[in-house]
Every structure is written in structure tokens, then in C-alpha cells.
Amino acid sequence: MIKRSLTALVSLLLAHSGIAQEPTRIEPPFWWAQMPVSELQLQLYGENIGHYRASIDIPGVSLKKQVAVDSPNYLFLYLEIDESVPAMTLPILLKNGEDRFTIDYELLEREATEGRNQGFDASDLIYLMMPDRFANGNLDNDEIEGLTEGVDRSDPTKRQGGDIQGISDHLDYIEDLGMTAIWFTPMFENNSPPSYGGYHGYAATDMYAVDRRIGSNASYKQLVSDVHDRGMKVIMDMIHNHIGLDHWWMSDLPTKDWVHDVEKFGYTNFKGTIPGDPHASQYDWNRLVKGWFVPYMPDLNQRNELLADYLIQNSIWWIEYSGIDGIRMDTYLYPYPEYMARWTQEVLTAYPNFNIVGEVWVETVAHESYWQDDPPNVDDGYDSNLPSVTDFPLSFAIRDGLKEEFGWTTGLSKVYYAFAQDRLYTDPNKNVIFIDNHDMSRVFEHLGKDESLFKIAYSILLTARGIPQVYYGTELMMGHENRGGDDEAWRQTMPGGWPDDKRSVFTKRGRTDKENEILSYMKAMNHWRAKSKALHHGKLLQFIPDENTFVYFRILEDEAVMVAINGGDEIATLESSRFAEVLDQYRKATVAPEGAAYKISEKITLKPRSAFILNLSR
Structure with missing residues (x-):
């Protein structure tokens, strides 16, 4: 005493x-x-x-x-x-x-740069996963002293136990799928109370530490190295808009203005159109940029010079330490725009081969394109320096268009109009394109569990301009689970990722016949796309939709890809002469992905609710 x-x-x-x-x-x-x-x-x-x-x-x-x-x-x-x-x-x-x-x-001493910080582009196929929901390879880290929340598999809103070891155990599966890059949702420490649940990783409590329930900094670095050894890349998810309420800063803030005052600015209005809106009010702008995302995520003030320098340096530290190839920046449009432009410029100046995609969740092409580097038709002086944006307008066009009756502005016409506005982007082939992700309903469920529409959606994803991203489980045509909240409905665990699972989708024997069928289809499509230079770099040429059919081409010198979609319930017949400006340039055609020879005649017949794809060569 x-x-x-x-x-x-x-x-x-x-x-x-x-x-x-x-x-x-x-x-x-x-x-x-x-x-x-x-x-x-x-x-x-x-x-x-x-x-x-x-x-x-x-x-x-x-x-x-x-x-x-x-x-x-x-x-x-x-x-x-x-x-x-x-x-x-x-x-x-x-x-x-x-x-x-x-x-x-x-x-x-710095490591050799060969094979590190490679960037990613339209030749890649990105596999998005949430580590907590993929596989639990190390049961010993399910409960960690000093971290408030353990694993509770009875509640899908809580941690399920997925970790780095579980990912490492199944890299063969991901590589065999034909994926060339993996985007992990954040692995930063999220030491949140069980009442909140920080399994998603977006409420960081330590920006220099991997959450110990997932692994360690060293195991993350080793994972990146192991992925590189397989010829694949890693994209790291970062968040500079906010931190978790239990971040160690919050008990002793460095400065009074380190985070925005929630009593003054409240919560964000989630209106991402505001920065690109020439008529936006200051009140709405303040709410978007200075309002907290949710009560458990304090909003960072990047106009504090010390904090801005800290955040930029944190990114550079992780790039150098781990060897990652790209960053997906969460909530890109919510911080101060001039800060995000500075951050992007400094990162890409330090690592010129690197790539960054910003999450820009808006509904229109005009507001999406505003955030891409040096966009045309933007006259307010802002330049984000950002190479890639998340193409939400195209995603919505595919997901919603396939559900609708065909019309001049509905159905497949929505995809046509999305492509028709590509002139607003600096480079639409740098857009990251997707049909679902961790914040959206799964595409199979969204399309009414219609396998034909699902395959059309996937065909568009793999053949459209841009960098395609596939959400984990899509290769199994996952639907929803009827438990938990909306988010948890589409953030299922992968069966077989846990020792007590009754089956494993990572093995052919553990999958259902339908899952094996879909997996085989998607693998064939993925590996075919990997070899198609026309899909990586070719220009897009489209023909206006006609009676629920839609045709477009990807053209690159001596090769091209023709995509013909029939969204109707009846067989459709297309006149080949309509597409003569492209077809007359090529002498050989094979059906993708199988490669069977195809003779183009005067008419092309399309099966109901299907996508017909041809490889064309001279």
C-alpha cells in the first residue's frame, strides 16, 4: 500500500x-x-x-x-x-x-521494389472480400485480451472470426477462379464495443495496426508477398474521412479541431452530388463534409495541417511496408476535396506505378466523372488527381435495367445511356466496374434469383470498359440469408471457411451441383477475359438497343469482341448487315468463352434472356 x-x-x-x-x-x-x-x-x-x-x-x-x-x-x-x-x-x-x-x-533499409506497388488496370479482375466473413484459419485469435469483442457466430451482426490465415489457406481457390487482384475491406484495428460491432473494419481505432483478431502487421505483409508470388495483386482499403469512436486519439485529442464538432454539424446528409453541384448551398456542403458518418465514426478535419500530414504519411508507410499495389479510398467524396486531391497527388508522385480508386457513390455519370483526374467539362477549377472511380452509375444501370421492361429509357437502354455518357470521364477504362459489393444487395438476389439475368449481368461486367470487380460468393451465385440487418444479409460467411461448417464451397464435393455449374461458367469467363487484349484496351462501340436487344463491340486493331444481349423472353434475330462496319473488318469468329468456330451469316439468332459473345479476328 x-x-x-x-x-x-x-x-x-x-x-x-x-x-x-x-x-x-x-x-x-x-x-x-x-x-x-x-x-x-x-x-x-x-x-x-x-x-x-x-x-x-x-x-x-x-x-x-x-x-x-x-x-x-x-x-x-x-x-x-x-x-x-x-x-x-x-x-x-x-x-x-x-x-x-x-x-x-x-x-x-528499403526492400527491392521489383514486384511491389504495381498498380492495377483494366487487364485485372478484382476479387473483393470482407476478411471477417471469408474464412477462419486461426481459432486462437478469435478472442484477444484487450480487444472488446470476440467471435459470436450466433449473431451475424457480430464478428465471425475470418482472418488472414483463412485467406492464405484459400489463395489456390482465388487464383483458380481467374482473379488477378484481391481487394480486402479494411484490416485496421477496430476495437469497438460489442454493441457496435466493428467486424467491417471501417471504424479504425489504430491506423498503424492490423486488428489482432485478423492477424498482425507481419502476417498482412506476408499475405501480400504470397499473393504476389502467384502473380496477383493486393488493393488495400483505407478511410480518411473518419475513425472509430474508440480510437486512442478520442480520449486525448491532439487539438480541439482534430475532429469536427458533431454538436455543430450533426451527421452527414450522404448527398455526394453536392461538391459537383454549382448551385449547392453552404449549409448542405458543411453537412456533407463536416457531419459525422454515423454516431460511432467521428469525422476527421483534414484542414488541420498536422492531421493531413499524418494521414498522407500513414498511407505512404503502408505502401512501403506491405508492398500493396493499390488503394481503394473509402468515402472519397466526404472529406475536404482539396485534401483528397493533395493526398492522391502525393501518393502517386511517390509511387508512380501505383493506382488508387476512390469510392464515389453517386447516381449520375456527371457527378461520378467530376471526381476523376482532370475531367472534361468541369469549370470550377477542381481537379482530384484521382485515376479511378467506382462506377456506380453503370452498376445501377445493369442491376436495375435488367429488372425492367424494355423502353427508350428503361431496361437495357439504361446500360446504353450509361456508356453514351462516357465522354464525361477522363478515361472510363480506368473506372472500377461492378454488379454488387459489400454495401449492396447481392446481384443474384437483386435480379429475382433469375440465373439467366445473372449471367447477362456478369457478361456485361466482364466485357464493358473498365476494371471489373467481383464480390466474394458471386462465383457461387449467392443470394441472401434471412437474418441480421441488411448489411449482414449480403455479408455471409463462406461455407467451409470454418472448421465446424457442414460443407465447404472451396471443394467440388462440398458445392451443390448448381454451384459447381455456375463456378465452372464463371471460371471459363474469367480466364477467357484474361487473354483478351480487346477487353483490356479496346475502344467501345455500341448500337442503340432495339426491341430488348443490345449490341456493342470492344475493338483493338486485329481483334474485337462482339456482345449481343437479348433481354426478352423470346428468340431474337439480328440482321448482320446492321453491324457491317465492324463485322466486315474480321474474317474469323469463335464463340466465347468456349472457342467453338462460328460462321456469321445474314442473321444472328439470340436465345431468350441471354448474352451471346463472339471473339473476332482478322
Whole structure:
């Protein structure tokens, strides 16, 4: 009891005297020599460390500035590191009067860049998965001391236990599907209370740590390396709009304006059209950008320079540490636009082969294209620097058009009109295209569990311009489960990913006959697309829909692909002469994906509710 009282007294005296001990956190935890950026911001956190001042006496390393903030427990250091500085332990001396101590900060040697940070493009096929819902390969990390929520498989709104080991165990399955890239929803620590449930990963409580229930930083890095060894790529999901309410910052914010005041700005209005709207009110703009996403996600203020630098550097740290090939930036249109433009520019300047896709959930092409790098017909001076956007307008056109009766503006005409507005994009072939994802109903369910419409949708996905993304389970034509909330209905676990599952969809024996049939169809389509340069780089030429049929081509010099869709319930017959401007340029045709020879005659017959695809060559 006496010893404990003395300890408390010493702590109290230290706090009042401004004396600190070594920081409890340094972020980033380490850095590298010869980085593509010379500036390094260090965020030091520890009791009263803001009263200290740093000095560095290493040739080639200069301390540009140091910033104490509202909380006395932070100190921000800005270092300029010359490219001549080798990997080393960098001593940083901190002094406050007579009190002093030294931090030994590690500058590591960079790894060879070959095979890392490759970017992704229209030659790729992206597999999107939610790690918690894919497979549980390590039961020992289901419950972790210090993390509030364990696995509860009786409740789909809670953690299910999927992890990095489970993903690693099934890389053969993903590669065999014909996927060339994997996008994982966030793996950052989400130490949320069970009442909220942070299984999705979008409420980060530590931006430098993989959630230990999923794995570790080291196991994530190894996963990226293992994916690369198979000739595939990895896309990391990041969020700079918000953090989780239980992020360690929230108990001691560095500055008063680190997050937006929810009492003043409330919650976002989710209207992504506002930034591109020339008539938008300031009130609505403030609600979009400064309002919290949900009560459990504090909204970050990227106009705070220290925070903006922190976030940009965090991205660069993960790219360098893990070797990832791209980033999918969540809620891209919700932060300050000028910050997102700066972030994108700095990341792509540091890693020129890299790629970024921003999640821009809007309904119209005009508002989607606003966010792509240097878009035509934008006269407000904004340029996002963003190469790729998520093509929600095309997704909605496919999903809703296939459900509707055909008309001038309905049914397959919706897909036609989506393509017809491609002039608004800087480069529509850089759009990430999809027919469902983790925030939408599964496409098979959305289309009334109609297998024919499902196959038409998938055919459009693989043949349209852009970078196709497939949501996990789509290869099995997954529908919905009638439990949990809406999100959980389409975020099922993969049967066989858990030791106590009654069957495994990762094996032919564990799948139903229908699942094996659909899987075979999709594998054939995926591997066919991988070989088609016309689908990767060819221009799109389309013909207006006619009586519920729609025809378009992808054309690249000596090869082309013809896509003929019949959305009706009856056999349709097309006059070949209508498409002579393309067909007359090619002498050979084969049916995709099987490759059987096909002779183009005066008429082309289409089966009801089907997509007919031809490979054309000279």
C-alpha cells in the first residue's frame, strides 16, 4: 500500500513539473532510408511530452519544425532526411530544462521494389472480400485480451472470426477462379464495443495496426508477398474521412479541431452530388463534409495541417511496408476535396506505378466523372488527381435495367445511356466496374434469383470498359440469408471457411451441383477475359438497343469482341448487315468463352434472356 501511494505521488509530481518519460507511442513506428519523400512527421505521445524540445545531430537529417499542441501529451516533429542518409538508428534528444532523454528511431533499409506497388488496370479482375466473413484459419485469435469483442457466430451482426490465415489457406481457390487482384475491406484495428460491432473494419481505432483478431502487421505483409508470388495483386482499403469512436486519439485529442464538432454539424446528409453541384448551398456542403458518418465514426478535419500530414504519411508507410499495389479510398467524396486531391497527388508522385480508386457513390455519370483526374467539362477549377472511380452509375444501370421492361429509357437502354455518357470521364477504362459489393444487395438476389439475368449481368461486367470487380460468393451465385440487418444479409460467411461448417464451397464435393455449374461458367469467363487484349484496351462501340436487344463491340486493331444481349423472353434475330462496319473488318469468329468456330451469316439468332459473345479476328 505504501509503495503504491509513493508511485502515485511521484506520478503526480512529474505531471505538475512537466517532466515526461519516454513516449508511449511514436507514429509511424519506424521509417526507411532513401524514401521517395524526404519529409517525415513524427507524432510523439506521452505524458507532458509537449513541454519538451527535440534536437538531432546527424549529417543529412534536419529538424525543420516541432509543434506542441492543445494537449500537452503530444509533440510533432518534422524531419528532412537527405537521400544520402543510410539505414541507421536515429538518436533524437528531447530536453525540458535539466530533464532529457533520447529516442532511438529506426530508419530501415528499403526492400527491392521489383514486384511491389504495381498498380492495377483494366487487364485485372478484382476479387473483393470482407476478411471477417471469408474464412477462419486461426481459432486462437478469435478472442484477444484487450480487444472488446470476440467471435459470436450466433449473431451475424457480430464478428465471425475470418482472418488472414483463412485467406492464405484459400489463395489456390482465388487464383483458380481467374482473379488477378484481391481487394480486402479494411484490416485496421477496430476495437469497438460489442454493441457496435466493428467486424467491417471501417471504424479504425489504430491506423498503424492490423486488428489482432485478423492477424498482425507481419502476417498482412506476408499475405501480400504470397499473393504476389502467384502473380496477383493486393488493393488495400483505407478511410480518411473518419475513425472509430474508440480510437486512442478520442480520449486525448491532439487539438480541439482534430475532429469536427458533431454538436455543430450533426451527421452527414450522404448527398455526394453536392461538391459537383454549382448551385449547392453552404449549409448542405458543411453537412456533407463536416457531419459525422454515423454516431460511432467521428469525422476527421483534414484542414488541420498536422492531421493531413499524418494521414498522407500513414498511407505512404503502408505502401512501403506491405508492398500493396493499390488503394481503394473509402468515402472519397466526404472529406475536404482539396485534401483528397493533395493526398492522391502525393501518393502517386511517390509511387508512380501505383493506382488508387476512390469510392464515389453517386447516381449520375456527371457527378461520378467530376471526381476523376482532370475531367472534361468541369469549370470550377477542381481537379482530384484521382485515376479511378467506382462506377456506380453503370452498376445501377445493369442491376436495375435488367429488372425492367424494355423502353427508350428503361431496361437495357439504361446500360446504353450509361456508356453514351462516357465522354464525361477522363478515361472510363480506368473506372472500377461492378454488379454488387459489400454495401449492396447481392446481384443474384437483386435480379429475382433469375440465373439467366445473372449471367447477362456478369457478361456485361466482364466485357464493358473498365476494371471489373467481383464480390466474394458471386462465383457461387449467392443470394441472401434471412437474418441480421441488411448489411449482414449480403455479408455471409463462406461455407467451409470454418472448421465446424457442414460443407465447404472451396471443394467440388462440398458445392451443390448448381454451384459447381455456375463456378465452372464463371471460371471459363474469367480466364477467357484474361487473354483478351480487346477487353483490356479496346475502344467501345455500341448500337442503340432495339426491341430488348443490345449490341456493342470492344475493338483493338486485329481483334474485337462482339456482345449481343437479348433481354426478352423470346428468340431474337439480328440482321448482320446492321453491324457491317465492324463485322466486315474480321474474317474469323469463335464463340466465347468456349472457342467453338462460328460462321456469321445474314442473321444472328439470340436465345431468350441471354448474352451471346463472339471473339473476332482478322
